[in-house]
Amino acid sequence: MSVEDLRSLPYRPGVGVMLLNAEAKVFVGQRIDMMREAWQMPQGGIDAGEEPRTAALRELKEETGTDKVRYLAETQGWLAYDLPPELVPKVWGGRYRGQRQKWFAMRFTGEDHDIDIQTARPEFGRWKWMDARALPCFIVPFKRALYEAVVAEFRDLLEAGG
8 A cells, every 4th residue: 555545545534532539540451452562541432423532432442341531631632653564454444544542531439349351342352551752652653743732731730739
């Protein structure tokens, strides 16, 4: 696929959730479909006719097994990332060049035992709470700039109780 062909592909509409606990640490899961260690926040596609915030809550429940959250904020606009060219044919049937996402910050109101990543279709093999400023170092390189933008936009929430 040529560079021009890649640029002509649309972005897949998606959402992401920065789930914060009471100490302002962020939920991250280690993907089970990656050969190397790769951690990420819950994220996924928006279904046809679905509102972004509804999609974010659905994705969160599908990936973490919990919906014990309180809405805090959302990104001003949409953030995008491009897949590496070699992944485009393998991901989403080769129909998208990457994702364009709306991100939501949510406060986790449950207890750690309320999180269950062994969902109907698990995406994570392990999970933990992480300092948000460390997130870009643990994400796959092609999503690093997007994660830096999410952390920057939600920086005021990254203090305990924020």
